[in-house]
Structures are given as C-alpha cells and as structure tokens.
Amino acid sequence: MRISSRRNHMIDFLFPVALLFVFAVSAMIVILFAAGSYEDTVAASSRSDSARTSLAYVTEKVHQNDENGGARLGDFDGHEALIMEQRVDGEDYVTYIYCIDGFVKELFTSKDSDVRAGSGTSILEVKDFDIEKYGEGLLRLTCTDSKGNKATTIVGTRSR
Amino acid sequence: MKARNRARSSSLFLMELIIAILFFSVSSAVCVQLFVKSHNMAEDAQALDRAVSTCSAAAEIIYASDSQDQAVKSIVEAFPSSDMSRDGRIHIALEDCDVVASLKTTDSMLECQLVATGDDREEIYKLPVRHDLKNTSKEAE
Numbered sequence: 001m002r003i004s005s006r007r008n009h010m011i012d013f014l015f016p017v018a019l020l021f022v023f024a025v026s027a028m029i030v031i032l033f034a035a036g037s038y039e040d041t042v043a044a045s046s047r048s049d050s051a052r053t054s055l056a057y058v059t060e061k062v063h064q065n066d067e068n069g070g071a072r073l074g075d076f077d078g079h080e081a082l083i084m085e086q087r088v089d090g091e092d093y094v095t096y097i098y099c100i101d102g103f104v105k106e107l108f109t110s111k112d113s114d115v116r117a118g119s120g121t122s123i124l125e126v127k128d129f130d131i132e133k134y135g136e137g138l139l140r141l142t143c144t145d146s147k148g149n150k151a152t153t154i155v156g157t158r159s160r
Numbered sequence: 161m162k163a164r165n166r167a168r169s170s171s172l173f174l175m176e177l178i179i180a181i182l183f184f185s186v187s188s189a190v191c192v193q194l195f196v197k198s199h200n201m202a203e204d205a206q207a208l209d210r211a212v213s214t215c216s217a218a219a220e221i222i223y224a225s226d227s228q229d230q231a232v233k234s235i236v237e238a239f240p241s242s243d244m245s246r247d248g249r250i251h252i253a254l255e256d257c258d259v260v261a262s263l264k265t266t267d268s269m270l271e272c273q274l275v276a277t278g279d280d281r282e283e284i285y286k287l288p289v290r291h292d293l294k295n296t297s298k299e300a301e
Contacts, residue, residue, distance in 0.1 A: 012170040012171070013170060015174065016170065016173050016174045016177055019174070019177050019178070019181065020177060022181075023177065023180065023181050023184065026181075026184065026185075026188065027184065027188075030188045030191060030192070033192065033195060034191065034195055037195040037196075037198060037199050040199060040202065041198055041199065041202040044202045044203070044205075044206050045202070047206075052209065052213060055213075059216075134238070135221075135224065135234055136224065137224040138220065138221065138224050138234075140238075151213070152217075153213055153216065153217050154217040154220050154221060154238055155217075155220055156220040156221070156223050156224040158223060158224070
C-alpha cells in the first residue's frame with residue numbers, strides 16, 4: 001500500500017497567484033509602452049504635417065504660377081497676400097494666398113472682380129502665417145501651426 | 161484524496177501559467193523591438209524632412225544668386241545656426257541633423273553640393289545644385 005506524501009501547502013496557491021500578478025503587470029507595462037511609442041510617432045507626424053504642409057503647398061503654388069514675374073507680395077482686402085497672376089485663354093486671373101482668422105486661405109478669381117478676403121477657401125488652420133520678401137527674387141515663408149510649432153522656408157521667384 | 165486533486169490542479173495551473181509567461185516574454189520582446197524600431201524610423205523621417213526642407217531652401221537661394229559670394233552670404237544670413245569652416249564650406253546645424261554646403265564656381269557655373277548627415281554622421285540626403293551665373297546676369301540686365 002502506497003501512502004501519499006503530498007500535502008496541500010499554502011505556497012501551492014500563493015505562487016501561481018503571484019506569478020499571475022507578475023504576468024498581468026508585465027502585460028500592462030508592454031501595453032503602456034506601446035501606447036507611448038504610438039503617441040510619440042503620431043505627435044511627430046502631426047508636427048511636420050501642420051506647419052510644413054502649408055509651406056510645401058505655398059512653395060508648390062509659387063513654382064506653379066511663377067511666370068513673367070507673376071508671383072509677388074501685395075495687399076488684398078487689407079491683408080498682406082501672396083499674389084500670383086496668370087493668363088488663361090486670353091483672360092487674366094489672380095490667385096491670392098493670405099492668412100485670415102487663423103486660416104491660410106486661397107482665392108482664385110478673375111483679375112477685375114471685386115471679392116472679399118473672407119470668401120477664400122481655407123487651406124489649413126494656423127496660428128500665424130507670414131510671407132516676407134527676402135532679398136532679390138526670394139520670399140521667406142514662416143508658419144506657426146495651431147500647436148505653436150514653427151517652420152520656415154525660402155522660395156525663389158525665378159521669372160524676374 | 162481531495163487534497164491530492166487540489167494539489168494536482170494547482171500544479172497544472174502553474175504549468176499553464178509558466179507556458180503563457182514564456183510565450184508572452186517572447187512576443188513582448190519582439191513587440192518592444194518593433195516599437196523601438198518604429199520610434200527610430202519616426203525620428204529618421206523627421207530628420208530627413210528637416211534636411212530636405214533646409215536643402216531646398218538653400219537651393220532656392222543659390223538659384224536666386226548672381227555670384228558665389230552672394231549665395232554664401234545669403235545662406236549664412238538665412239540660417240542663423242550656420243557657420244563657415246576654413247575650407248569654405250557652410251555648416252548648418254539643425255535640431256536632429258547637419259547640412260553641409262560646398263560651393264564652387266567653374267566657368268560661370270555655380271555648383272553646390274548639399275549634404276545632410278544624421279546624428280550618427282551617416283549621410284541621409286544629398287542635393288546637387290547647378291546654377292548658370294551667365295543666364296542670371298543676362299536676366300538681370
């Protein structure tokens with residue numbers, strides 16, 4: 001006859017529970033680490049999105065409309081604006097890019113039409129957007145996005 | 161008999177838990193590696209973005225210049241964090257990368273090599289710029 005030497009100890013219950021606790025805490029740490037990492041990546045991505053996207057857009061617009069000295073700085077309805085003139089099918093058109101009410105706006109209209117700055121199409125929400133003349137044939141664009149990230153670039157108007 | 165069964169189920173649970181923890185450790189090690197990699201990639205992308213933006217701005221200045229001296233002066237003025245080395249190169253220090261501009265003029269052709277390097281001194285972006293100074297002078301006239 002065999003006599004069982006196994007007896008029920010407290011440790012038989014406590015050790016698996018402690019191990020389960022360690023497992024749960026480790027899982028939680030990994031999840032928090034993943035969330036933090038993802039948050040950082042998204043924050044970095046949105047940082048470059050807001051400020052630089054608007055600069056890239058305006059730079060591309062200047063390159064696109066830069067013919068016969070057609071891109072210049074000027075005044076539009078009391079706001080400083082980038083004015084780009086172009087001729088389509090014998091008719092003159094103007095594209096205005098300016099900042100009003102916290103938005104970079106664009107307005108494409110016939111040269112003779114009387115329009116207000118408020119009727120432009122909103123491109124991007126920004127805190128500040130500044131266009132200034134920087135030397136001969138150069139414009140300096142500075143954009144501060146709604147989160148306060150600032151980006152600057154320089155664009156040349158080659159058709160002088 | 162009851163105590164024996166309880167001990168057996170407890171050891172089974174322990175075995176199951178150990179296997180689960182082993183599996184979890186392996187998968188979490190892989191996950192952490194992936195997170196670190198994605199974080200590094202995001203940082204590299206940001207540095208590349210900044211390098212491209214700076215190099216493009218410098219290239220625009222070169223295209224608008226009438227001479228090498230004017231280009232150098234304008235680039236140094238445009239980037240406050242820049243300085244000139246003894247060999248005539250312009251070093252632009254950015255937050256997460258550096259851009260070096262080497263300018264030279266050969267037969268009225270202004271040539272510039274814009275090279276951006278990351279934190280580990282590895283080249284991340286290169287932009288060669290060639291600008292014909294003769295045409296600029298004619299346009300100016």
